[in-house]
Amino acid sequence: MARRALGRLGHLLFVLWAVSSLTFILFRLTPGDPTLNFLSPSFSEETRAALLKGFGLDKPLWEQYFIYMNNLLHGDLGQSFLQGKPVAVLLADALPNTVLLTLVSLTAAYAFGIVAGAFLAFRRGGVVEAVSIPAALATRAAPEFWLGMLLLAALAFQTGWFPTGGALSPGREMNSFADRFVSADFWWHLALPALTLMLYLQGLPLLLMRATMLEVLNDEFIVMAKMKGLSRWSVVMRHAARNALLPVVTAFALGLGASIGGNVVVETVFAWPGIGRVLVQAVQSADYPLAQGAFILIAASLVTMNTAADLAYAALDPRVAVGAKR
Amino acid sequence: MRSASAILRFFRSEPFAVIGGAIYGAIVLVAIFADGLAPYPPKAILRVGARVARYLPMSADHWLGTTSSGRDVLSQLIWGTRAALAVGLTAAVAVVAIGTVLGLLSGYLGGWVDKIITWFADIVLGLPFLPSMLVLASLTRPGTLVVILSVAGLLWPNTARVIRAQVLSLRERAWVEAARVTGCSTGRIMFVHVLPQVLPLAALYGSVAIGWAILAEASASFLGFGDPDTMSWGVMLQEAYANQALSRGAWNWFAPPGAALMAMVLAGFLISRGSEKLLFPKLAEQ
Numbered sequence A: 001m002a003r004r005a006l007g008r009l010g011h012l013l014f015v016l017w018a019v020s021s022l023t024f025i026l027f028r029l030t031p032g033d034p035t036l037n038f039l040s041p042s043f044s045e046e047t048r049a050a051l052l053k054g055f056g057l058d059k060p061l062w063e064q065y066f067i068y069m070n071n072l073l074h075g076d077l078g079q080s081f082l083q084g085k086p087v088a089v090l091l092a093d094a095l096p097n098t099v100l101l102t103l104v105s106l107t108a109a110y111a112f113g114i115v116a117g118a119f120l121a122f123r124r125g126g127v128v129e130a131v132s133i134p135a136a137l138a139t140r141a142a143p144e145f146w147l148g149m150l151l152l153a154a155l156a157f158q159t160g161w162f163p164t165g166g167a168l169s170p171g172r173e174m175n176s177f178a179d180r181f182v183s184a185d186f187w188w189h190l191a192l193p194a195l196t197l198m199l200y201l202q203g204l205p206l207l208l209m210r211a212t213m214l215e216v217l218n219d220e221f222i223v224m225a226k227m228k229g230l231s232r233w234s235v236v237m238r239h240a241a242r243n244a245l246l247p248v249v250t251a252f253a254l255g256l257g258a259s260i261g262g263n264v265v266v267e268t269v270f271a272w273p274g275i276g277r278v279l280v281q282a283v284q285s286a287d288y289p290l291a292q293g294a295f296i297l298i299a300a301s302l303v304t305m306n307t308a309a310d311l312a313y314a315a316l317d318p319r320v321a322v323g324a325k326r
Numbered sequence B: 001m002r003s004a005s006a007i008l009r010f011f012r013s014e015p016f017a018v019i020g021g022a023i024y025g026a027i028v029l030v031a032i033f034a035d036g037l038a039p040y041p042p043k044a045i046l047r048v049g050a051r052v053a054r055y056l057p058m059s060a061d062h063w064l065g066t067t068s069s070g071r072d073v074l075s076q077l078i079w080g081t082r083a084a085l086a087v088g089l090t091a092a093v094a095v096v097a098i099g100t101v102l103g104l105l106s107g108y109l110g111g112w113v114d115k116i117i118t119w120f121a122d123i124v125l126g127l128p129f130l131p132s133m134l135v136l137a138s139l140t141r142p143g144t145l146v147v148i149l150s151v152a153g154l155l156w157p158n159t160a161r162v163i164r165a166q167v168l169s170l171r172e173r174a175w176v177e178a179a180r181v182t183g184c185s186t187g188r189i190m191f192v193h194v195l196p197q198v199l200p201l202a203a204l205y206g207s208v209a210i211g212w213a214i215l216a217e218a219s220a221s222f223l224g225f226g227d228p229d230t231m232s233w234g235v236m237l238q239e240a241y242a243n244q245a246l247s248r249g250a251w252n253w254f255a256p257p258g259a260a261l262m263a264m265v266l267a268g269f270l271i272s273r274g275s276e277k278l279l280f281p282k283l284a285e286q
Helices: A002-027 A045-054 A061-073 A087-122 A126-141 A144-158 A177-182 A184-201 A203-216 A220-227 A232-262 A264-269 A275-284 A288-316 B002-013 B015-032 B073-109 B111-125 B129-139 B144-170 B174-181 B186-222 B233-242 B251-279
Strands: none
Touching (some): A002 A061, A002 B129, A087 A184, A087 A203, A087 A232, A087 A264, A087 A288, A126 A184, A126 A203, A126 B251, A144 A184, A144 B233, A144 B251, A184 A203, A184 A264, A232 A275, A232 A288, A264 A275, A264 B129, A275 A288, A275 B129, A288 B129, B015 B073, B015 B251, B073 B186, B073 B251, B129 B144, B129 B186, B144 B186, B174 B186, B186 B233, B186 B251, B233 B251
């Protein structure tokens, strides 16, 4: 177990290094130099040179790479071109909003998906299955931002039940994240984006839970439980469901990593001040340090959660030969 | 008569796949006959008398009403099928081609080739899909080409992994051994003998990749990184969102393009689910 964990950790570090190097290369592919995008033409050549120097862009590429890597290791992501604040500060402001949105919607989606999936495995065939499986597939097929637009039009603009965007009502200021967390206004704003994501995300756990349940129901220990004369419901819920949860737990961890980056469109639709929206705005306004920082943060969470999912799976399922040769 | 009953039998056993196929068939037909079917040119600014026909509700003249700039929604929707098919098919073919070839090489050759490809796949899987596409689009030139390249460059590892696993088991079969003994070159065994065996699986992944590609194009367009000159469903949704269609309750404008996107992606899911049973009969027994 320890060896496998170490191996996965080494692999994680390798991928993190590769992804951040790739990011470095990617952001230097830009035609021209980045200052052209935010300098007005009236700036003198000296101002431009001073700015280049300030951002360390006058040095040779390999030196820039080492500075970049060194800064990254120290959590220094540079200064935003446009907002004049450190990128790390801007990201730290946005991250809790994204994490909260992701956690709330994923938890709701998986709670619903697990129960509904187990129920569908319990009741095979018939009208319920014929309707609910295509419905689950359809919610996965719909573009997330369109689901958001439908909910926004129906529940915010037409009925006025929910706010039309943002994280707080206009004029309200929150000093700390803790203040925000206990404010009803914040949760009221969270409701629609979270509902959108939940609708989009529930299909996967539902289908996964149903499929693994059907598989588990054929296992020997289930036959045994049946022979012991336990009720069908008890067999399904207490014996089968527990074992069927494994892949679902793994998918949850993977989903956590993926949604932090995947929230991009939903955050944009609802003007939710999270990492995804920061990335979109930074990219649209050619604020490269900020875009680069947001991108690295999103990629790092994805890679880390992938490793976590892998380890969780190995830890939870004794059947996975730990450290076994592939 | 016989073929009709065969179709009926297929429909009974694989209703999902048939419905998915029917949706695709309909979209292809609409795309081919878009010029004839669309009641107006998709970008024409229509007028009522001297005024621009903005935000018209649904009517006999405009089945799905008009946009904020006086364009016919139904005509745009019909023309959108072409963009969706073009992006979806190109990207899916690219994903499947890259994934299949790399999976085949990695699984059949093993050794350091396998190691390098697997490493490479792991790195690509560490790149978040939409953010990577946005960054690529902003650093180069926004448009359809970037979308297709991103989909191809970022989604191949999923196909490659499955193909690799399949090839690992195929290469131990007796007929591969037989081909080797008769003196077939490695390349010939891989591409003439093994490749055809994994193509159905590759096609399965392709039908899902079409959906991902179309959703990727729609998301990119919605975020402003698509090609504004292409008449795509994503561009329609972006225009609707940016021009207060939501606050005006112009459902006739923003509901249809999303529904069309959903239908097309769903068709891919349904086909892959249906053909999964044909390809892996063991699953069907459960």
